[in-house]
Amino acid sequence: MLNFTDRNSAKKLLRGDGWRIGFRSDVDLYKGLVGAESWAIELTESEFKDFCKLASQLAETMQVMASELSDGEKICCTLETEDICLEVNGYPHDFNLHFQLLTGRRSEGFWDEGAVPFLIEAIAHLLN
Numbered sequence: 001m002l003n004f005t006d007r008n009s010a011k012k013l014l015r016g017d018g019w020r021i022g023f024r025s026d027v028d029l030y031k032g033l034v035g036a037e038s039w040a041i042e043l044t045e046s047e048f049k050d051f052c053k054l055a056s057q058l059a060e061t062m063q064v065m066a067s068e069l070s071d072g073e074k075i076c077c078t079l080e081t082e083d084i085c086l087e088v089n090g091y092p093h094d095f096n097l098h099f100q101l102l103t104g105r106r107s108e109g110f111w112d113e114g115a116v117p118f119l120i121e122a123i124a125h126l127l128n
Contacts, residue, residue, distance in 0.1 A: 014122040018115030021122050023048060034099070034109060041107045047083045052123045054079045054086040055097065059120045066092035088116075 013022035013033070020040065022033040032048025033040055043051060061077050069075060069092060078087040085100045094113045101107040111119055 012126060014125065016115070016118045016122070019111055019119040019122070021119060021126065023126055036109065036111060036115065039109060041101065041105075041109065043101070044083075047101065047103070050081045050084045051086065051099065052127060054081065054084065055120060055123055056127075058086055058088045058097070059116075062088055062092045062095055 011022070011024050011026070013020065015021075018036055020033070020035045024031050024033075029044060030042035031045045032043035032051070034043060034048075034051060035041065058077055058079055062075070065075055065077075072091075074090055075092065075095075076087065076089040078085065080086070080102070083101070083103050085102060087098045088095045089098070090096055090113060095116060096113050097111045097116050097119065099109050
């Protein structure tokens with residue numbers, strides 16, 4: 001399930017079972033937010049853009065890998081920038097997502113297999 005805020009608003013927060021993601025253009029430093037049910041972290045605009053870009057690229061990679069792997073074979077893929085590292089682990093159609101913030105705040109988070117498809121869909125909506 002996705003909850004959308006007004007597209008004309010400076011605040012956009014999307015959430016569902018086990019995930020949430022948002023962006024605020026009306027603040028100076030921490031414009032992005034990623035989280036789950038029991039945790040969240042605010043990200044700078046650069047960190048947030050990197051998070052969205054890497055998560056989308058990893059989801060695409062997992063789709064491509066579906067034709068390369070045998071049934072029941074799992075895969076782990078990692079992408080990173082200077083600010084953030086993301087990793088997916090599991091089957092091409094059913095994988096979790098882990099991130100580590102590599103800047104001074106040194107944070108990390110995790111979404112399970114049930115939340116990831118909706119989080120990836122939400123990223124696509126935020127970027128449009």
